[in-house]
Amino acid sequence: MSLLPRLTDRIVTLIVCLIVSSVVIFLPVSEAIKLVILLIFSLVYGFLFLRPEKKIELPVEPLPVTEEVLEPEVTETPEAKHFFNYEEIEKVGLSLKDHLKSIRERWNSKNHGSKSSAVSEGESRKLELVTLKASSDFISENIMRAFEISDNLANTAKTAFELSESVQKGVKIVTSALSQSLSQTAILFEQSKQISKIIEIMSEISEKIHILSINASIVSARAGTAGKGFEVVAKEIRILAKETEKSLEEIEQVIVDVQGTITAVVEKVDTASKQTNNEQNNLMSVAGALQGVILAVEIIRAVTSVANEKAVEQKGTMESWITESEVSDEGALEVLDGEDIPEFLQQIDQDLETLKALVTVNNPSKENS
């Protein structure tokens, strides 16, 4: 804008004011009315002629669009100041910025913060489920171990049972052999008794032979010389009878000794037989106890088998829970993400409307139209 037109305007204004003032001073009205007239004139004149130019002059050549060039023009030009209410626009802009910042924060919070809290909540649940699953796996493994141990125990008890059965059979054979020995020694004892009786008879015979030989000697002595030869025979028979008796006595002694030995053997065999009988009963108890262990282990195995089936079932359920939890977490996040966005968009819309109204109010071209 040149300096000359502005100076001309001022001179014209001064002249007009002087003329009007002179005319009003000389009007035949009161001083108050003159003042009111002058005031109205000044206002009308000012409105009609002293308004700023409606058209802002554009530079002949377009300026480079940079902040350095634009900013001084916009801020320093009074017309521009009038056209844009920067304070209001700045306030609205700041408000808009704040809202956008808030949206961004909320959005970030949803996507990272809340999302992460939702995720962390889901993760926490998942972690709990994973921990539960780990516990379930641990229990399952231990049940399997218990099952294997009980299996091993059952096999050991079964082996011990079979071994005890084998020992039981051996002891039974020994008991039977001892029993047979006992009966055989009894027979032997009876036979020794019979031998004793035979020896007793033989002893009696020997004694009778001895008496006969004495009688023969007496008869031969009565016969005189003719009986001498008979005397010799009788004497020999007497000696033989004595020796026989002596031998029989010795045999009888031996038989008594044998009988004593047999009695001792019988007693010992009897004791052994009784002992093996007891051992056989004990072995039967051992076998029974082992059978009981086998059965008890079988009961444990039945229980652990059921427990293991349950644990495997539980494991499957846990895995499906974990999968379901992952899916539901994603769904929850989707809902959370979109939850408050319309409200914020509405706020932005209101802010934009305000901005639009401000621009409209402050835009002279819009005002005229």
Added chain:
Amino acid sequence: MSNKIGVAPIAQDKIKITVDDTPNGIAVRFVGDIDMEDPSIVLDPLFEKIHSSVVAQKIPEVGADFQNLNFLNSSGIKAVAKWIMKLAMLPADKKYSIKIIHNKAITWQVTSLPTLTFLVPGAVKIE
């Protein structure tokens, strides 16, 4: 069939099983030896019938008399354990009690049968 659940006596191999009525319910009596290769063929259907009938008729007590059972193999005890575990699975209001009667002179019975009481504490007793 002189019992309230209509189970006929069983005589197979070396074992005889009968079911008799008792003042508190029924008693299953085992006589002989259970030493066959697969006793579950005989025992499983028997125990299933007893279990379902007892539950249906709300019979309070079942006696299992092993006093005259001389031998029981591992497959046999497994069938007994399986029956008792069915009792364990029942809800409290449908549970019945099992009274195991054993012979103290038979070692395997003394060693093994008390273990059955641990399967359902309170519901399985031994005498």
